[in-house]
Amino acid sequence: MFERRRSLSSTKFIRSFNAVSILRTLYRKGSCSRVQLTETTQMSPSTVTRIISKLLEQEMITRIGIGESIGGRKPEIFQLNYEKLYLVGVRMLRNQVDLAVADLKGKILRKREFQPYSLEPEALITEVAREFELLLKDSSIQKDHILGLGLAIAGIVDNENGILLRSVNLGWREVKIQDMLEKTLGVPVLLENDANAAALAEFWFGCGKDVANLLYLKTDTGVGAGIIHERNLFTGFRGMAGEIGHIPFMRQGHKCRCGLQGCLETYLYFFDVMRRYEAKTGLQLEDIDRLFRRALDGDNAAWDIVNEAADALAIAVSFANGLLDLDMVVIGGVWGSLGEEFLDMIRHKYRVIPEKSGLNREVFITHFSLGADCDLLGAVGLVINRWLASPI
DSSP: OHHHHHHHTTTOGGGSHHHHHHHHHHHHHSOBOHHHHHHHHOOOHHHHHHHHHHHHHTTSEEEEEEOOOSSSSOOEEEEEOTTTOEEEEEEEOSSOEEEEEEETTOOEEEEEEEOOSOOSHHHHHHHHHHHHHHHHHHHTOOGGGEEEEEEEESSEEETTTTEEEEETTTTEEEEOHHHHHHHHHSSOEEEEEHHHHHHHHHHHHSTTTTOSOEEEEEESSSEEEEEEETTEEEOOTTSOTTOOTTSBOSSSOOBOTTSOBSBHHHHHOHHHHHHHHHHHHSOOOSSHHHHHHHHHTTOHHHHHHHHHHHHHHHHHHHHHHHHHOOSEEEEOHHHHTTOHHHHHHHHHHHHHHHHHHTOOOOOEEEEOSSGGGHHHHHHHHHHIIIIIOOOO
16 A cells, blocks of 8 residues: 555656654654664665755755763654644535645645535646646745645545546545546545545544544434544545444435435434424424424424434434444534533433443544545545654
């Protein structure tokens, strides 16, 4: 997987194998001497010296001081120059595409967004390329200082080969989106679905920084899950891990658009939920928050729908925790935005399940912490994960 990226960037020094080894070591350790870099990367001292000289010349790393001598000259200490290395994240949806440039600490420096003129892959990529160039211009960042671009996209992806297998949101099938973007933009591109990207964002930058096993439940235009297992993103052999929206969790219940009864998506998919409320009451509501407030104010129809959603999420959490032995479950999307009152409903319902089964599996249930930028930061995290640091 890593070798595949090398061929693309053979003319770009900062993405060469040796340079990335040095940059990755400095990212993980914070600062190092030449000797420490030689020991860690297993490169020859002369190669390390040559790479360091080039990185210093391009201002990718800086000298920060002199270390203690262990017999001989005192060693120079180096660290990354966080103002010269950047990452780009892109989130692609049917009605909006967001782009952001971020530093190596995950801080978003500049964003752009646009509504696609066309959903044809070639036309949309042309629009992304134009916005990408404008993003770099607005940020005064050179393309050679971009380590890579992460793309978070709604759908089922083959991230190994960079193919979007299917996206209901975009109406795409079997689109080689990664290669198309790399050829157009001239930077390495990494592809992942939006739920996995959101999980990675919470793991790298959000509430999951201190846990090893995390499940992110995404509840927006559909329902999916991103899994962090032993501090690594787990996607499965075919990239299908976490596709839980159409697994029937409820024994009886409403019929899903897939034709099955009791699917998780039936109870959480925004438009289905709102249509069900309108059918019961004749009222149209704009968002889940209004539905939840009406439920708390005594609206029985709203309460039934919200209670069903909490039931479905509690069962899904119990199921996932039994399989994966999780430390944390993060509820993302529209249901995660309801805050602690709704989370308490899920927590209460979840506790009953292990108590009755005798399997007391505690798990911390919380809501997403990164707001609307979660998917974008996840796309940024893809690049960090690949180029700079495997989680430790």
